[in-house]
Amino acid sequence: MLNADDTTLIFMPPIARTVVAMLACARLGLTDARPALVLTDARPVLVLTASGGFEGPEATEYPPLLEAALAGAAHQPRHIVVLHRPEAGRWAPVPGRDLDWTSLDAGTARQDPVHVPSAHPLHLLHTSGSTARPKAVPRDTGGCLTSLRWAVENVFGVRAGDVFWTDSHPGWVMGHSFTVYGALVGGATTIVYEGSPTDTPDASAFPRIIAEYGVGVLFSHLDR
Structure with missing residues (x-):
């Protein structure tokens, strides 16, 4: 059982x-928090991950990266939920700790939304660590969604019904803010693309x- 005050770490490919x-x-x-290297700071109860993903033409296996992070972390999650993707990576589940995403999804009933105060933390984004260790930047639910709703309309000119593509991984601040929350709260269709x-x-x-x-608005960070 998860509570509204719990943190979940998401270490997933852009899917x-x-x-x-x-x-x-x-x-x-x-x-929610990311990436896996912030386990100690975020202290997640649950980790959501996949057996692998395509950050470029070649697949990257996620379990070795996550296990290395777990080995060096001062906090261990209660469970790790793994989406098994045979085309992208292998997964050898750890009994008692790892749960299969597909099996859980098949047996899950609809959950009513939990109402939280506007200042309730929505997610944590960590700095790169260029100024000592990475530091978590908490974003609250009401303020974050309000500012993103304003930005997609007034900065990017996105209207409800538009197709909005932010070519950034959801784990980075641009993709996190605009691929997911900004586009959807503004009523736009968002594009999620795996790879470069x-x-x-x-x-x-x-x-x-x-x-x-039919992309109407493109927000790109490409510099090559």
């Missing part, structure tokens, strides 16, 4: 289920996505 996990945490009043739009599978991916999905 639709990552967005679902983030929104599920918000619905239940949980605070310049080399997964090739450089044609970028214009192809724009044309295929």
